[in-house]
Amino acid sequence: EVQLVESGGGLVEPGESLRVSCVASGITLKDVWMSWVRQAPGKGLEWVGRIKNKGDGGTTVYAAPVKGRFTISRDDSKNTLYLQMNSLETEDTAVYYCAKYGVSGQFDYWGQGTLVTVSS
Amino acid sequence: QSALTQPASVSGSPGQSITISCTGTSSDVGGSNLVSWYQQHPGKAPKLIIYEGSRRPSGVSDRFSGSKSGNTASLTISGLQAEDEADYYCFSYERGSAFEVFGGGTKLTVL
Numbered sequence: 107e108v109q110l111v112e113s114g115g116g117l118v119e120p121g122e123s124l125r126v127s128c129v130a131s132g133i134t135l136k137d138v139w140m141s142w143v144r145q146a147p148g149k150g151l152e153w154v155g156r157i158k159n160k161g162d163g164g165t166t167v168y169a170a171p172v173k174g175r176f177t178i179s180r181d182d183s184k185n186t187l188y189l190q191m192n193s194l195e196t197e198d199t200a201v202y203y204c205a206k207y208g209v210s211g212q213f214d215y216w217g218q219g220t221l222v223t224v225s226s
Numbered sequence: 227q228s229a230l231t232q233p234a235s236v237s238g239s240p241g242q243s244i245t246i247s248c249t250g251t252s253s254d255v256g257g258s259n260l261v262s263w264y265q266q267h268p269g270k271a272p273k274l275i276i277y278e279g280s281r282r283p284s285g286v287s288d289r290f291s292g293s294k295s296g297n298t299a300s301l302t303i304s305g306l307q308a309e310d311e312a313d314y315y316c317f318s319y320e321r322g323s324a325f326e327v328f329g330g331g332t333k334l335t336v337l
Contacts, residue, residue, distance in 0.1 A: 141326075143272075150229070150331035151264070151272065151315050167324045203271060211319025211326075212262035212277035219271055 108132035108215045110204050115220030122194055126220050128187040128204030133215075136160040136182045139207035142189045144200035145219075152200070154189070156207070171197070194224045230255060230316055230329035237335040243304040246332045248316030249297055254327060256297035258320040263292060263301045266313045276301060303334070311336045 114126035128140075139162070142154040155168035157178045166178045177190040187204050201221050205213040231249040238244040248255065248263075255261055263276035274283055276292035279299060289304045299318075303310055316329035 143328075150313075151266075151317075151328045153317075153326045153328055156326070169325070208274075208277065210262075210278045210281075211260040211321070212274055213264070213272070213317070214274050214277075214283065216271040216273075 108206065110206065110215055110217035112202065112204055112217040112220040115202065115222045117223045117225065118194055119226050120194060120196055120224055122224075123190070123192045124194060124222060125188055125190045126202050126222065128189075128217055130185050130187065130206075133206065135180055135185050135187055136164075140178075140180070140187050141205045141207060141213065142176075142178060142187075143203045143205050143213070143216075144198075145203070146197075146200040149200075154202070157187070191222070194222075196224050198222065199224045229327055230318060232314075232316060232329040232332045234330070235333045235335065237337055238303075238306045239337045240306050240308065242306050243302060244306065244334065246301045246303075246314050246316075246334070248299040248301070248318075248329045250299075250318055250327075251297055254318040254320065254323075255294065255299050255316075258318050259294070260319040260321070261292070261294060261299040262317045262319070263290075263299075264315045264317065265310075266315065268312075272315065306336050308336050310334060 109131045141156040175193045201219040203219045204217045206215040208214040264272035266272040280292040
């Protein structure tokens with residue numbers, strides 16, 4: 107059974123940094139594409155970015171609002187996905203989900219989410 | 227990249243059918259057969275209900291169906307049940323694209 111468990115959310119001030127994690131079980135992260143998706147309070151889902159599997163080069167792409175500030179990475183030894191968030195803004199306040207891509211670009215597995223609050 | 231356009235809300239009575247539209251452009255929905263749909267209940271993670279435009283994952287009720295015409299994808303829920311009350315999101319994926327985008331979401335109310 108595939109399980110994705112996020113952690114690391116919390117309250118930070120604008121301009122600060124935070125790293126959230128997604129530990130996977132039942133799958134090997136280096137073999138799959140993974141994404142981070144966020145949801146601001148009372149708002150819709152927003153695609154943040156993705157990382158390809160190792161075989162496809164492990165490259166990353168990001169949505170425009172976070173490009174240059176957020177970095178997606180993976181620790182294969184820990185089977186863990188990360189989202190490093192720098193220069194956080196109040197608009198980054200959201201629940202952050204990690205999600206696994208299926209072969210047709212769908213998100214077939216999701217974590218439970220971790221809440222990041224950016225406020226002074 | 228702009229969010230795909232969905233109606234903010236739809237409603238229906240138990241037993242009825244409803245359809246939620248998801249309109250994009252030829253660069254996303256129109257150019258891709260890889261539209262997926264997600265159901266999200268309050269406080270829960272999204273759940274995949276349709277992929278490749280019209281395919282259902284194992285375990286998803288056949289009351290859920292998907293289709294596409296031009297730049298618009300659609301999700302139809304037949305035989306509405308109280309448990310269908312949730313938010314629904316479409317998502318467009320295109321191989322080779324550097325952008326991926328969700329629809330703005332539709333709140334379904336079962337009257």
